[in-house]
Amino acid sequence: MEEFVTSDLIIGIISGGQLGKMLIQEASKWDMTTYVLDPDKDCPAAQIATRHIEGSNLDFDAVYRFGKEVDLLTFEIENVHMGALKKLKSEGVRIAPDPDVLELIQDKGKQKTFYTRNDIPTAPFHLYESKEQILHALDAGHITVPFVQKLRTGGYDGRGVAVITHTKDLEKLLDGPSVIEEKVAIEKEISLIVARNKAGETATYPLVEMEFDPQENLVDTLFCPASVTEQQGTKAREAAEKIVSLLNMEGLLAVELFIDSTGDVLVNEVAPRTHNSGHHTIESVMTSQFEQHLRAVLNLPLGSTELKRPAVMVNILGEPGFEGPVRYTGLSEALAMAGVKIHLYGKKITRPARKMGHATILATTLDEARKKAKRVQQLIKVTSWKKK
């Protein structure tokens, strides 16, 4: 693999958001040449990529032409034109993770079926083709309120999901092929990243626990290690490692799980890429998820996932009520606290709940880190200003 760790290797990243940017920050340490495909010339990754090529992840021609220019193609988003990836693969372009894995994951219906077929614990579900079919199934008593609707394709960051708690919520139903899941009484949401390289080596990160902002349906606070029982930890790791192995992953798989009110561990969904729940690893773990992604897709030996310090991560989100050129306040005050590490993604425009950055807080104890994280959330505000 020596040949890859030099500036002669061009790694191509589809989409140039914060995940792409942080991947390039790591790639730069190994002197790799990085190309990024994104329609927005001001996207976060373009600022430090060797080369930014304008084009959409959903455009056949753009993805195909981009793939032809790089030595290794990877992505930071699930939504990639599958036809283009398949054509590139058939022509011998190296793509990691494999398009087949991406195709499975792009469709939440196929994903759920894959779990049940392989005895991986997940919430019971039904598949329907349309809103009409769902209403029909309700009438026939095949499903009952409460339930969760997830569009099979295209959803992310809480979009494409409808939570139907009461009959009156039915007006929120989305139209399109959907997974209808029993509404699990969720005790905890946890997450787990597993890396695997072509040689079959795997490396599993410590479990993280997520607290959601119920209003925005976005992760609010994340902490590591998670407070779960040994048995729950083992069950989560075993499920995640089984999925990774069944998929023959080359790269990272982020596995989101629930612990329900009976203490059971259920797989919610997976993402074949670096993940918001792994940002804390940049400072808290021996090998960051971004370095690990590079190791995995290049078939290099995987790095240690040992935790150096307990960590809490908070997303820095656009405040409600502001949309326009971004303005940050409270950064200095937050930076004055020991162990606070701030990442700003460089998005020029803020919108309510847009992920503009994150802060990782390291401390000797998780309790101390959590207290500091609360303070950081109170301090840092993302609003808007007009340039003079």
Add this chain to the structure above:
Amino acid sequence: MEEFVTSDLIIGIISGGQLGKMLIQEASKWDMTTYVLDPDKDCPAAQIATRHIEGSNLDFDAVYRFGKEVDLLTFEIENVHMGALKKLKSEGVRIAPDPDVLELIQDKGKQKTFYTRNDIPTAPFHLYESKEQILHALDAGHITVPFVQKLRTGGYDGRGVAVITHTKDLEKLLDGPSVIEEKVAIEKEISLIVARNKAGETATYPLVEMEFDPQENLVDTLFCPASVTEQQGTKAREAAEKIVSLLNMEGLLAVELFIDSTGDVLVNEVAPRTHNSGHHTIESVMTSQFEQHLRAVLNLPLGSTELKRPAVMVNILGEPGFEGPVRYTGLSEALAMAGVKIHLYGKKITRPARKMGHATILATTLDEARKKAKRVQQLIKVTSWKKK
């Protein structure tokens, strides 16, 4: 200081070597715009800087014009055209560290005089204008062999230094204004980085111990924490903090010290910038020296200098006998060892003993890290190849 931590701030870095590159890696986390001035379009920092401007650090016009384009000017090298910096400062350009500090440090004669005038322990010395004057002083018995000659200006990385152990070494004497220092019986070489911001806040890093390659006069292995007595540690810290305070530093000061055979602590020399002996901080300390430099020059609160793990750093140097397009071997094997973090600077051409990268090795104990570091040094080799 809020206004500075956005992409609206342009930070200008004079010279684009590895120190500039690693500074930009950190600046990118805070979404700063970075300009770099360097004559070489392939310099390490150019790969990820927002903008690379071709020009020499020693050229008045290049430095002056560059300074006019940025909001804050800093440098990663001592050798900067002083006239240009002074003119920029007189015109209100913000420069950190201050040109006056740089001017003092650029001249090793002034630097030594500053130490003795301020009761800072340093090896006894004499100043001479030329090789002829030195030989004359020897004849007159004012100085005696053994001694060390350091050219007052222009030397770095072991250049501009002649070690005269025996009379026959006198043929190695350099011509030019020089510091002649008694040859100290060195027990240990240690180093210490202190940061200070305009508000007067200081932060001191843990002491590091350096082992030199006697052939190349370059740091070979560095480890942190250093094995010194409590008293020696205190004396070193006090000396370093006193210098930083006397200089009203805005930025980092790297202080190199000797411990002599009697156990005494002596200041050797200082550099007003990020330093090779601080590279390990990227992974081993809460706040890396590069983030700390940004905090210090922007007058932000300084970050914690708490050590997360004991660390050893080894430079990755060009092998003797090779000069040409760079080729790395042994990287995969080194990456397979837990806790090995590799940084390649992206220099296209290797030369004997050229600093091409470094590896930091983290472990639970320093002893374990040192053993791994030895193995890393055996594994990674930098030679040359021709492109096919």
